[in-house]
Amino acid sequence: ETKPVLIIGAGVSGLALGNFLLREGIGCVVFERRSREYVEHRQRAGVIDTRATRAFRKRGLEDRVGDGVPTEPNLGFRVDGQPRPLGLSVEEHREGRFCPQQVLVRNLISGFRQEGGDLRFDTEVTVEDHENPRVRLGDGSIIEGDFIAGCDGSHGVTRAAVPEDRITRHTHEYGYAWLVILAEVPAHQQTLMAIHRRGFAAQFGRGPQASRFYLQCPLNDTTEDWPDERIWSELGTRFGEPITTKGAIVEKQLVPLRSEVLSPMSHGRLHLLGDAAHIVPPMSAKGMNLALYDADAFADALVHYYKNDDPGLLDAYSDTRLNDVWNYQAFATWFTNTVHDAGDPGDRGEFHHRVARADFERLYTSGTANRLLSEFVAGLA
Ligand code: RFL
Secondary structure, eight states: OOOEEEEEEEHHHHHHHHHHHHHHTOOOOEEEEEOHHHHTTTOOOOOEEEEHHHHHHHHGGGGOOSOOOEESEEEEETTTTOOEEEEOOOOGGGGSSEOOHHHHHHHHHHHHHHHHOOOESSSEEEETTTTTTTEEEEEEEEEESSSEEEEEEEEEEEOOOOOOOOOOOEEEEEEEEEEEEEOOOOSSEEEEEEEEOOOEEEEEETTTTOEEEEEEOTTTOGGGGHHHHHHHOOOOHHSSSSSOOOOOOEHHHHHHEEEEEEEOOTTHHHHHEETTTTEEOOOOOOOOHHHHHHHHHHEEEEEEEEHHOOOOOHHHHHHHHHHHHHHHHHOOOOOOOOHHTTTTTGGGGHHHHHHHHHHHHHHHHOOOHHHHHHHHOOOOO
């Protein structure tokens, strides 16, 4: 008798995986420690790229990826206060969707439940055994499964269940933080990004009435250093024009920019997906997308295993995904450093600043350079 796949975490990767498996007729249970209400209101990412959109389409689930506003064909850069929109040359980029993460999450939850999926909120689990997969629920009961999918984020229990000598954590700190703001301000375009001597700044739309604003700041800043008035004035300076609509600021947090990759991504019958396995800085807009690529690859591997009785793709899951993860980690590192150093080089100095400017300007002058960026943005590199 086949046991279910035990999916820990109802974030992007866990819910996508659950929907994919249900579509393929593979039994699974999703456990989420938070409430449905909490998960459905967690505001984070906003772009589902072309590759992730195609993963949903492949299984007839494209309608679950949200309202479906196509991604705009250019990035709204402003350099030293002047508009410098950067056109993206890869036409497939338009298959991507501009969709707030919580809208995707809501749609994935309702789709999964409608099709009879077993999704348990307010259920924190711990890993009992990864060879003969078993998880323990808060009430002490034990559930057995065929596999464990660790979709529980970077602070989750699944990565911690792997013995330290069997997994390596590769980490990188960028040396600066972002003040991350959520405000009730409509965005006039999907992306607005300022490269400026005083530091990077950005505005990304999050639904019709909300925007995320970002301000590069020193690592040791605190939110007390950033009263609302200072935020609006600093954004105005870096964008080169004052912010005229100043809606309520509903969230303010400091996020040090960092990258992380855990290797390998599999241990026995436990496999890690999404943030549980890797973190990229938000500048790359790849965190949510990598989580979706993982879910797509892991679902394919399970389908292959159950339909053909062949564990080949499962055995290869970690190596295959890590090749791809490092490719996008390379993109994330390059793009993050470029847009920050091209503005404020910080401790890295004038030489790095000029190199970053040259890297950035090439995106406008070289079709080849632009094409590579565009492929990464679409998820097709
Ligand atoms: P998630 O979405 O965090 O889901 C993990 C889930 O696991 C649950 N959980 C447990 N459940 C049961 N038992 C346990 N023991 C559990 N432990 C944890 C948690 O409650 C949670 O519901 O991880 P996942 O699926 O890997 O998805 C990753 C993405 O959410 C993440 O990469 C992105 O949000 C990152 N990110 C961005 N990504 C982008 O692609 N573009 C962006 O613009 C972008 N902006 C952002 C971001 C992340 C941010 N955070 C986290 C600070 C902006 C912000 C502010």
